[in-house]
Amino acid sequence: MNGPAILLPCDPLAPHRTDGHFADEASVARDLGGVTALVDHDALLAGDAAGAVRRVPRGLRAAWYRGWMVPSAAYAELARALEDRGCTLLTTPGSYTAAHELPGWYEVFEGATPPSCWLPGVGGAPSYADLAAAAGRLGGSGPAVVKDYVKSRKHEWGEACFIPELADTAALHRVVARFVELQGEDLAGGVVLRAFEPYAASGGARSEESRVWWVDGEPVLVTAHPDWPSPPAGRPVADPDLTGVRPLVHALGCRFVTTDLARRSDDGRWRVVEVGDGQVSDLPRGADPASLLAALITC
The missing domain is CATH 3.30.1490 (Dna Ligase; domain 1)
Known part of the structure; x- marks a missing residue:
């Protein structure tokens, strides 16, 4: 497999294993022929970026991170430590900040978001x-x-x-x-x-959001928002209208992002509630990550 590797956080109590929250993604990535490696998230947050990547094999060349959120400054340290091992994160520190922090993406999405x-x-x-x-x-x-x-x-x-x-x-x-x-x-x-904008609710008082996962400007997976309970049996995840969102994702220019979308209750228009860096966006419980991981390891 010559595509990008997937870097995942290790289990803090068993550093040679993947953190249990991401273990299914690691397994699916390997089943698809991908390469995975472990990053020590706790060491990264503690300021030891070199220690955080000591289990990443040298010479992986390119990789995506899939793990817990990290501050933008720590992500930049992670990128530098990986470069020292011959590995380039495909989301640059600048792109990470642009998608992860609201001031980085707001101007592009202004008018489509509150x-x-x-x-x-x-x-x-x-x-x-x-x-x-x-x-x-x-x-x-x-x-x-x-x-x-x-x-x-x-x-x-x-x-x-x-x-x-x-x-x-x-x-x-x-x-x-x-x-x-x-x-x-x-x-x-x-x-x-x-x-504040009121969004339509389905089956409860809370608004229902869909999370769209984009790789190189194309939607590769649509899931429920992780904070929204899984749809009842027989009811699919809401299918948002992406007509107006697609050009905005392209304009943002970040390779791997998520958009959380909800339908406004007064006029039914789909609105962008949040934009996020796809590397640190959470999948809802039970979601199948295969199409997402396939897009990442083959790009």
């Missing part, structure tokens, strides 16, 4: 004045959500995610401050405010 603005991290919650100015850039009123450059805290919806009214600066500051507090050292980049 209006957003952001405040770079300054070590704490933004001031009342800065938040009021940011709210003004979103129109000054209406509901919104808060997140950082990468993730929200939607499971603490009323406490640290949903803002009922942007014009209520005190409430806005309270929710944002709580979000920043809960994120702690995991806060990625800074604070993002996004206009």
Whole structure:
């Protein structure tokens, strides 16, 4: 097999084995004729990039990473450590940041995704004045959500995610401050405010999202979002309209990305809820990764 290798995180308690969360992907990749190797995610986050890649054979030439999220700076260190072993990550550090962090992809997808603005991290919650100015850039009123450059805290919806009214600066500051507090050292980049859009729900109160996996600008797999329960037996994953999304993915120019899509409840339009780097996007439980991995190891 001369195609790219797949690098996966090792089990922290058994470093010679694949982390159990990614073991099925490793098995499928090998069944397809691909080559896999292990990366120590804990060592990478601890600042030891050289140690993190010590189990990667020298001379693999090219590889994709498929594993847990890593900060953009750590990903750049990973890329450098692999280059020292003769292996090039096919997602460059610049492309990783562009797809992984909202400020990197927002301009391309503006108009297809909820209006957003952001405040770079300054070590704490933004001031009342800065938040009021940011709210003004979103129109000054209406509901919104808060997140950082990468993730929200939607499971603490009323406490640290949903803002009922942007014009209520005190409430806005309270929710944002709580979000920043809960994120702690995991806060990625800074604070993002996004206009809230209601999405259609199916079989429950939560909106249903589809995750589309793109390799070199082509959709190779559509799954449910990992946070959405698997569709009931006999009901397929929602099939989003990709007509307007495909050219945006091409314009972003990143080789391996995901787009999370949901249908707006008021007009039925498909909207881009999030964009992500495909290497660190999670597959929902039970999804078959074969078509995705086949595309990765043959490109």
